[in-house]
Amino acid sequence: MKIALIGYGKMGQAIEEIAVAQGHEIVLKIGIENLGDFTVEAVAKADVAIEFTSPHSAVANIKKCFDAGVAVVCGSTGWLEQWDEVIAYCQEKQGAFLYASNFSIGVNLFFELNNYLAKIMAPHNDYDVSMEEIHHTQKKDAPSGTAITLAERVLEHIGRKKQWVNHISDNPAELEIISERIDPAPGTHKIKYHSEIDDIEIIHTAHNRKGFASGAVMAANFLNGKKGIYNMKQVLGL
Structure with a gap:
């Protein structure tokens, strides 16, 4: 080719x-x-x-x-x-x-895991959901395209969340995405479901390109x- x-x-x-x-x-x-x-x-x-x-x-x-x-x-x-x-x-x-x-093959499998987790968490209103993503300082957009893809799948299933925002938020209708830019990080994405009782997190971390x-x-x-x-x-x- x-x-x-x-x-x-x-x-x-x-x-x-x-x-x-x-x-x-x-x-x-x-x-x-x-x-x-x-x-x-x-x-x-x-x-x-x-x-x-x-x-x-x-x-x-x-x-x-x-x-x-x-x-x-x-x-x-x-x-x-x-x-x-x-x-x-x-x-x-x-x-x-x-x-x-x-x-990344791993990230695309992570997309599927995120989709499934959001689907089964949807009925559990006592859990709030938030996201974090970390990339290198040369990354021009924030949040990352990967984070947006993950967020869109969460919004499809978690009806109490109406939109994602790229800042800390105390609005329960907003899905918070926190972006950090730290060298030499090639990419980390975390989705966290939090309640008073416990937390459930899924994380993908790339080690290189x-x-x-x-x-x-x-x-x-x-x-x-x-x-x-x-x-x-x-x-x-x-």
């Missing part, structure tokens, strides 16, 4: 290492120092583009890949207010797109040759 890396920071370099070890070819690497090389013609050499950049550039990057007829695996977060626009453009171009707020990078390469393998819109649940068969 021929891969274009759109975003060549620490994550892009981790993806490159794993992809090359698996026998894939990196045909394009775009970082902050060579943005001029990111052309439709250049990215068209790839089978799949893996896009890990920033909220302000992700949508334009994704669209350019669709213009080139290249499938896109996207791990950038913070741009989802433009989700409908991107999906419509993908369909217009008859492209292939796979987005995940987190590509390898889990995210491995999942992104797995997603690219899955997407290669396909058309349409996909997610990590389909990649993992969950």
